[in-house]
Amino acid sequence: MTEQDSKIVPASSRAARKAAVGVDDVDEAILQAREAAAKAGFDMDRTPSTEEEADRVAREHWGLASFAYRLEGLESAVAATTVEEELNDIPGVQAAVVYSTGMAWISAEDHVLPAQIQEVLEKHNLDSWLTDSSLRRRASRLEIEETRRRMRRHASDHRRAWAAAESRKRRDRNKVEMDRFRRQNPFDSTEGLHTARQLITRMRLIVAVVLGLPVVVLQLVSAWQFDYWQWVCLALATPVATWCAWPFHRAFFGGLRRGQSALDGASSVAILLAYLYSACTLIFTSAGNVGWHSHQVLFAGVWSAQDIKGAVFFDVACGGTILLLFGRLLSRRTALRSKSILSVLTVPAAKEVTVVRKTRKSKTEKKDIPIAEIRTGDDIIIHTGMMVPSDGEIISGKSLVDMGPVGGMHRTFEVSVGDRIFAGARNHGGTLKMRVHATGSSTRLAAMHRWVRGSALDETRLTQLTNRTASLLVPWAFVLAAVDFIAWLAITKSVDAAMATALSLLAVVAPVALALSAPLALRLGLWRAATAGALLRDTSTIHKLAEVDAIVFNRVGTLTDGPMHVIGVTPVKGENPDLILRVAGALSLESNHAVSQALVRADREARDSGAGGEGIPHWLDVGEVKITKDGTFEGMAELPIEGEMRHVKARLWRPHDLGEIRDPRLATAALNGGSPVIVSWKGKDRGVINLADSFKDDAPAAIDQLEDMQMETYMLSRDIYPVARRTANALGISTVLAGIAPNRKAATVRGVHAMGVRVAMVGDSDVLGALRVADVGILMTSSNRIDPSAAEVADVVMQREDVSALPELVNLVRHIRNTTDWNVWLSWTYNAVGATLAVVGVLNPLLATVFMLLSSTLIESRSARILHRNYARGTLRQTHSWQGWVERRREIRELRKQEKQRAEAISLARAEAADEEYEQSQR
Secondary structure, eight states: OOHHHHHHSOHHHHHHHHHHHHHTOHHHHHHHHHHHHHHTTOOTTSOOOHHHHHHHHHHHTTTSEEEEEEEEOOOOHHHHHHHHHHHHHSTTEEEEEETTTTEEEEEEOTTOOHHHHHHHHHHTTOEEEEOHHHHHHHHHHHHHHHHHHHHHHTHHHHHHHHHHHHHHHHHHHHHHHHHHHHHHSOOOTTGGGSOOGGGOOHHHHHHHHHHHHHHHHHHHOGGGOOTTHHHHHHHHHHHIIIIITHHHHHHHHHHHHHTOOOTTHHHHHHHHHHHHHHHHHHHHSGGGSTTOOOOOOSSGGGGGSTTOOOOOOHHHHHHHHHHHHHHHHHHHHHHHHHHTGGGGGSOOOOSEEEEEEEOTTSOEEEEEEEGGGOOTTOEEEEOTTOBOOSEEEEEEOOEEEEOHHHHOTTOEEEEOTTOEEOTTOEEOSSOEEEEEEEOGGGSHHHHHHHHHHHHHHHHHHHHHHHHHHHHTHHHHHHHHHHHHHHHHHHHHOOHHHHHHHHHHHHHHOOHHHHHHHTHHHHHHHHHHHHHTTEEESSHHHHHHHHTOOEEEEEIIIIIEEEEEEEEEEEEOTTOOHHHHHHHHHHHTTTOOSHHHHHHHHHHHHHHHTTTTGGGSOSSOOEEEEEEOTTSOEEEEEEEEETTEEEEEEEEEEOOSSGGGOOOHHHHHHHTSSSEEEEEEETTEEEEEEEEEEEEOTTHHHHHHHHHHTTOEEEEEOSSOHHHHHHHHHHHTOSEEEOSOOGGGHHHHHHHHHHTTOOEEEEEOGGGHHHHHHSSEEEEEOOGGGOOHHHHHHOSEEEOOOOTTHHHHHHHHHHHHHHHHHHHHHHHHHHHHHHHHHHHHTOSOHHHHHHHHHHHHHHHHHHHHGGGTOOTTSSSGGGTTSHHHHHHHHHHHHHHHHHHHHHHHHHHHHHHHHHHHHHHHHHO
16 A cells, blocks of 8 residues: 555554454444544534535545545445555545445546446445536536647637637727716717817916007007007017917817817908908008008998008907907806806715714724715714715704705705705704715715716707807808908909908807807706706706696695595494494505505504404404505405404495495595595495695695696596595696596596697606606605606606795796797897898908807806796796886886885875874864
């Protein structure tokens, strides 16, 4: 036996086992076998499964072939030892035979075949077979070896294939990352049409003013012109027309290289033409002579006069550059503010926060940690003025909190223990202690940011479209300028007049104003709506909501405030009202509808108070409860009937109309007030439960405002018509859609739309189908109960619970649409009128530049008004149009007239009182 074998089975142990054969001491042989197995690495104190042990041996002897044989016919431990010794005599084999389990554990080198081992086992008349795990390992090993041989034969091919596969993976991974980056950071492919904002600096403006303003003054005031003043103007205008105007030239030539037209391309060409033409005039004409003076010309066509010879346009080159730089610097501030305006949801948060955690010794300690290390369940301290970093619940303290983007900007509420606050809120009062419920991307603020991202993408697409449309104006301006130059040259024979009118045409066109006309107003409108607690899905929602002329309210969840409550139970003759309430509560126990929760709450209160006595069970067993399509609850209930408990079929349903209620007493009770629900069992109506809820305080005023906006209001209700009509009359709603089951609400909204009106549906997550089919679906719920799945369906998510937010939103979107339409109309009208004036020669080139900048300023100022209007006023005429201004002036005059009349009446009354007092004193 080899030295390695002796390590497995010591010689002394083998001798002892041979001696034991003569004595036939089986116990001692088993003990020695266990010792040998332990030395071989087998733990005999536990009995692992065959599969586990085989896997363990395979792991410990990696590089060897492991076999596990089941042996049948092994008579004794001594026989097991004999077989083990012969197996170990095979070169490259380590074996251990365990008599108690009838297993042979073998580790062999790769060159040892299973047939050699099988031959030794058959020699001892043992039936053996490999275990399943051994067969699997051997098959895997053979497969791996075959694969390795195949790979060695084709190593280079495999390396190339592997490299290609890795390259594809990298490309796919990079593509996914790039797509994600583009979604999160939408790239405007038309951004290159605008002049690079980082190149428009104050230094360029200062240099342009210092060098260019004297040129403009000298050319306009001929009395100040001295000898060689024109050459001084050329020297001063050179850096202004080149370095100072370089941002506009760069955008123009960059657009040519890409086959596009920069929006400031016409202005760039006008500056270059004015400078080059003036320089050539000085060099090649008498305008460069000593003592030459320029002419003061207001209209470009005057240059064609016979007494005017020579024209330089350094004032156009320098003045145009100064005005463009100044205007674009102001526009850059507005553009930067508007482009980052949607970051209203990205609030600045503190870098660190104080957290209260327990130590290992169950002691609490406070420590400052980074925001990124906040975990769900942590207790954090919110100090005064601090921004809330996570969603959570107040567990200590009381304070005033600005709810931030989640609850509507600048809306302050008092919060205390048990109230929920969200990331982005700001603490304006005392210190609060909050338990974290969600962090990072799981917060409500992050979800809103992802939802609003679609609005930003849509706005970017709109901006690209308007930029491309506006850029088409530049090549048309070049064509018109060329035609204008040729026409004026042919008619007047004056190159100066032709150049002046062409420069006026190039300077007056305003593609930037056209590019800003729609996107800027829409972008600011989205921001204003978000700060008011209304999230719009995209810019198309603005136009759709502005055109809505009918608004449908789901009564529950939008017009009501607070939980519903039971106001009365009316049984039929002979029935117990407490049993009726108990059955209703048991059937609706698993529902989260407002009516169901009110029934369960009333049943619990009645049960806790001991109502019903001993004749009614404290708990009712109800099974097989199901809800039908029309909202009826059905189930098998165990009820006390005729002195014994019986299983009967019970129903909880709401009538569509009074005709469904057969009992006159129940029909009368259904009309008494509140929302009626009927409890039935054994096919007979047993009683009516009336429920009521309070309406929001601002609902009637909000409905009146919507009616003043020429919007027809509808109320969608499950109640019967008399009850629903009574509620609608109290609120001032025009039309009632009563008795509508939950599964019919979407069809009802379609029916309203089929009448030829554009419908906005207002509801909570219980009417998602109706929100989906409406022209505009408005999800109206508190920020605490926003359902992400419902938000995906809605076009507008209202985070305010007050109904007055709806007329404000409608007024806002109508204002945005009106502003957008007027901006587009003004932009096109200005360009048409300006080009016409330039062509006929009544527009000075420098004055044309001023008009061009004023057009952009007008568009920006009109769009900026969206941020400052008070949309709580009921109609668009009261907030926007000139008719509204006239109406407001009339209202002010009427108010002043009433105040004057009131003051006169008071003075007259006082005078009469004084006269009476005087007369009494005389008596």
